[in-house]
Amino acid sequence: MMLSCQAILVLILGVTAAETATAAEAASAVGHPSPIAEELVAMDFQEVDLPDLIKFISEATKRNFVFDDRVRGKVSIVAPQKMSVEQAYAAFQSALHLAGFTTVTNGAITKIVPLEEAKTSAIETIGAEGVTPQSDKVVTELVTLKNLSVADALPIVERLVSPKGLAGAYTRNNTLVVVDSASNIQRIHRVLDALDVRTAAPQLHMLRLKNTSATELDATLQQLFGE
Numbered sequence: 001m002m003l004s005c006q007a008i009l010v011l012i013l014g015v016t017a018a019e020t021a022t023a024a025e026a027a028s029a030v031g032h033p034s035p036i037a038e039e040l041v042a043m044d045f046q047e048v049d050l051p052d053l054i055k056f057i058s059e060a061t062k063r064n065f066v067f068d069d070r071v072r073g074k075v076s077i078v079a080p081q082k083m084s085v086e087q088a089y090a091a092f093q094s095a096l097h098l099a100g101f102t103t104v105t106n107g108a109i110t111k112i113v114p115l116e117e118a119k120t121s122a123i124e125t126i127g128a129e130g131v132t133p134q135s136d137k138v139v140t141e142l143v144t145l146k147n148l149s150v151a152d153a154l155p156i157v158e159r160l161v162s163p164k165g166l167a168g169a170y171t172r173n174n175t176l177v178v179v180d181s182a183s184n185i186q187r188i189h190r191v192l193d194a195l196d197v198r199t200a201a202p203q204l205h206m207l208r209l210k211n212t213s214a215t216e217l218d219a220t221l222q223q224l225f226g227e
Contacts, residue, residue, distance in 0.1 A: 040082035067112035097136035143176040
């Protein structure tokens, strides 16, 4: 039986839609949601209580949060457009940071603690080969310098860390230990990258004179440079 062009087109579109649905289901099954099915979150809050914001983010991100009665205060998030779940969580971390708190993840539980306690909590540690996340989450980062000594770098970094941050030096392998928000550590990285460069070694060139003596040239150079 001959099929019309319209019927063939409908059949092709039906197969394509079925393949797309199957791919989305497979992606969801392995923990990678399809971009098509990705939820967008509306976060436009005026003077919202932190516990209410935490509950909202918990439902949006499916994360489990633990916090005590010290987590209090009001924050505002102005976001006229909807955002991805990842962007919403980053905005939430920024709001927490402004209110004096941060997140500390331990397995399936995320604790919300004051910034002062983050330095002694099991916060994420990023090594030399790691990538600093773009958020206001407090992390510990190990920064190994190649050319600049940590003794010279430490006074600079101590001025750049936030009041509740921490910077230390491990001279044995020329590494800085910085505890601060990830966003501020990125700023510190940019400063260190500009300073941690190889200094050009002084170069010595020998010139063979043909028409004058070295003594006469030395006297001329001293007159030119005022020596």
